[in-house]
Amino acid sequence: MLAPSGKIPSEGSGDNSGPAQTAASNWTTQCTGIKTLHESRGCAVVELTGTFEPAVATASGPDDSHPNVPRRWQAQYRLDRGSRRLFYRVRFSPVAEEGLAIEEAWRRRPVLRVATAEPTPVVRAMMREKLVRTSARSFQTSLGYVIDEDERATLIASESSTIHRRSGDRFFDSLLTVDSADKIANGDTRHGWDTVSDDAKSGEAWSGWQSFAFGFDVKHPVAAAKSFAMGEPVWAVPIASNSGSLAKASPRGWLxxxxxxxxxxxxxxxxxxxxxxxxxxxxxxxxxxxxxxxxxxxxxxxxxxxxxxxxxxxxxxxxxxxxxxxxxxxxxxxxxxxxxxxxxxxxxxxxxxxxxxxxxxxxxxxxxxxxxxxxxxxxxxx
Structure with missing residues (x-):
């Protein structure tokens, strides 16, 4: 995750844009704490908290002319045993209610960045339940997109319509929102999050949770993205066996x-x-x-x-x-x-x-x- 203005520009505009300009960014993302919220044989949840701080080269704070720019962030990761999907959700403080144009939002809102091992991979956006190959610098999807590389395929699924863009050859950014929780569907129960952090009890104003799922070589990316967007947890089918041996378990079937x-x-x-x-x-x-x-x-x-x-x-x-x-x-x-x-x-x-x-x-x-x-x-x- 990157702070606002701490991103590689999606469109080059002369010598002052590009990866080198990122070092002169207004903000940097810092992690101030990490803890385990839940740990069992079937699931683990880890929470990271941090702040957006001014870079060393910046004398003043992060653009004081916009007081509603987020200063704190909280992210949680959940991994279920045997699953090919890593669940992720994030929220910010303070809450920003004003609407911004797309270009302005890319500068003043945090983004979720995904890095690839190979340069210029094939990207397939999910549009109307279909995977459509796209080479556009910026694109919008309702379910997410798939990054196809020679040795792997990565699914980035979102729970709602999200704007994405390429940054350089190996990075993909997803624009995050800092709207209040009333404007974002509650993902605490929709995606199986049953843990409550200490920050949630403090009474501080936080934005609503935004959830993503990262799938690694999933066989049915569209079905996996739809299942995630619907918020229906995928339960493991229990294997009944009198002897307790998996080798002698009753066979499974299909519809x-x-x-x-x-x-x-x-x-x-x-x-x-x-x-x-x-x-x-x-x-x-x-x-x-x-x-x-x-x-x-x-x-x-x-x-x-x-x-x-x-x-x-x-x-x-x-x-x-x-x-x-x-x-x-x-x-x-x-x-x-x-x-x-x-x-x-x-x-x-x-x-x-x-x-x-x-x-x-x-x-x-x-x-x-x-x-x-x-x-x-x-x-x-x-």
Whole structure:
């Protein structure tokens, strides 16, 4: 984390800008304390506190013409055992309520800096649940971004819309806010923070917490960023074993397994489909049409490449139908009434997706979105 004005400028403006100018910055970031708030076999939380102080070369304090510029900061790190994500949150004092233009905010607000091992890495910003490669000096994301290097991929996930920019060849800055806690969603419980520091009990006015998550080689960066933004903690699935040995533990299963891993699967609706034609079948119960459980899925290709996609379910699939992205056949306000298999066949393209056993396959376009209705026999074998 860097103090205001203690940053490499994002845009060069002559000989007076660049990394060399950083040494003449007005402020420096100093850490005055570090302590462990929580330590157990499953989780550890460490807290750092510090101040923004004038640099040695500066005779006066940090821009006294703006009294609401933050002077103190408090940051906490949390690491869960076995997790690929490091959770981070930070807040400042005093609180600054006035609004600033973007250029002014970059000078008078602190930033969160990320350094890379390699120069000029590939950056993929998350825009509308898709990873979009960007070479822009400054960019804004709602979920965060991914830094792709030859030997690693790092996810920087944010809980709200954040402005980022490149600083030099190896640094990326995220603009932080110092608004009051009333204007920022409370992340104390949303992200599993259950520790309270001494500063929180002192009554001093602090800004709201801003939370970030750093993921290291996560398989599903968009899903991980969405889970973090929603504030839902990811609980570990307990392994039941009578003997206590992990080698003899009961096997785990899945509900939906996507391939490739860049697919983001979302459940739009759950409903039932009635097959009225099955009432005439000799195998069906006389006078009773067959009912099928239905999942309306939205599948998004987050990567910028076409793929031969597939979904594998925990049980056999009866049939699958591709529907329009604007279609909501299970919503009561659409006026469709009871959905039958015959009506579903009329509003869909059943030939575009192949089904075999518990797996469905189709060709997915680059950054494309596919809507499908997957049917399962009620009471059938898993």
């Amino acid at each position: 939906i397994h996507p391939s490739p891993s860049s697919l983001d699967v979302q459940i739009v609706d759950v409903g039932r489909v009635r097959d009225s034609g099955a009432a005439e079948d000799s195998d069906a119960k006389q006078g009773q049409p067959r009912e099928l459980m239905a999942l309306h899925l939205r599948v998004i290709q987050t990567a910028s490449r076409a793929a031969s996609a597939s979904l594998r379910f925990c049980r056999d699939v009866d049939s699958v139908y591709e529907v329009s992205s604007l279609s909501r056949p299970f919503r009561r306000d659409t006026g469709n009434g009871e959905l039958t298999l015959q009506r579903l066949a009329e509003i869909s393209n059943p030939e575009s997706i192949q089904q075999e056993g518990d797996r469905v396959r189709w060709s997915h376009p680059s950054h494309g979105v596919v809507h499908m209705v997957v049917l399962f026999e009620i009471g059938g074998r898993a």
